[in-house]
Amino acid sequence: MKITSSLIDKLIRLRSGESLPSSALRGEWVEELLSDGVLISRSHGSRSCIIAASPETLEQSLMHINERLGHLDKMKETLDAETTRSEQAAETGNSKLVTARSCPGFPVNSYEPIICCLNGKELVVNPQEGTFLFIADWHSFAIPDDVTVVNIENMENFRLIRRQQSLFASALAGKRLLFVSRYPQSSDLRTWLQTIPNQYVHFGDFDLAGIHIFLTEFQKHLGARASFLIPQDIEQRIKHGSAERYNDQYPKYCHLTSNIQPLQQLIDTLHKYHRCYDQEGYIENSLTEHHLI
The missing domain is CATH 3.40.1360 (Dna Topoisomerase Vi A Subunit; Chain: A, domain 2)
Known part of the structure; x- marks a missing residue:
């Protein structure tokens, strides 16, 4: 999964209760969220969309998938502003927020x-x-x-x-x-x-x-x-x-x-x-x- 500003925007929209076209999010992690009921797929004729079952459940599940997705607003600010590592550390307490996972395994x-x-x-x-x-x-x-x-x-x-x-x-x-x-x-x-x-x-x-x-x-x-x-x-x-x-x-x-x-x-x-x-x-x-x- 490549974390981009566009991806964060989509996740924030889902968290806010908006729907997205099913084609807007792809990947095995999306299928897992659908399978677990965190995301819900709805059909409208030949088109389908996805929504979040609840903002809280979505955020918790995103944190399990990738810890960087547990702070959507901060990630959005960081990616948009292209902040330095020192600025990341000051804002989030983690200078490696964008570049490394702190809990592999x-x-x-x-x-x-x-x-x-x-x-x-x-x-x-x-x-x-x-x-x-x-x-x-x-x-x-x-x-x-x-x-x-x-x-x-x-x-x-x-x-x-x-x-x-x-x-x-x-x-x-x-x-x-x-x-x-x-x-x-x-x-x-x-x-x-x-x-x-x-x-x-x-x-x-x-x-x-x-x-x-x-x-x-x-x-x-x-x-x-x-x-x-x-x-x-x-x-x-x-x-x-x-x-x-x-x-x-x-x-x-x-x-x-x-x-x-x-x-x-x-x-x-x-x-x-x-x-x-x-x-x-x-x-x-x-x-x-x-x-x-």
Whole structure:
């Protein structure tokens, strides 16, 4: 994402309650905000526009995507005036506001102890329930080769892994699991995944945008060691899922396909019922049969 004065202007307009043409904002981060309900897509004949569900939610979500977007008004002033680094420091307390991220990395979680290595020293990942760890020095973070990395797209699911333990135990029986998330939004997690040999499992929403994220942002780079979690009962859940979300995503992803048969079957199921299903629906459910592609 390139932060420009034009982008900041658009985000300020959304924060103010205005609508923008859907073509005005592009990118995976926009799709995520739409998927999470932070942005809402509305159709007007052959045209569509986007609005913010609420100013507060938009600002909070933008901060998670990129900390520089958490101060839209200051960013607007800084970009328009092309202030010097000293002026940035005086106005925001951060002379690197425009040029550097102060919090690189990604969070990790586990419900059993996993002995890892950080900066050459042993690190046991076993957060107390209600907490998780954040790996800032991710370049020096190493995990055992037999650990399966599970990327959870939704932060609520990531925080509440113990309330989904039966799901993971069934789908990945006998495997040691390290849960990760790519929030705040950056390429750090994917870059780290490319440097390790571990098996990767993607657990996201069961919709066209979620499948597209897996195929283009992870499977494309990780190859055959990347898989997508597909519960056995997903068809029954999709029957009662969101038709509005499906209709919003269909124009952009109607031609989405995969040469991975179980994933193509999932795509076909979404088209069959014209609905999709959020991964949060698996929190606190006792499920017994799941499989991976």
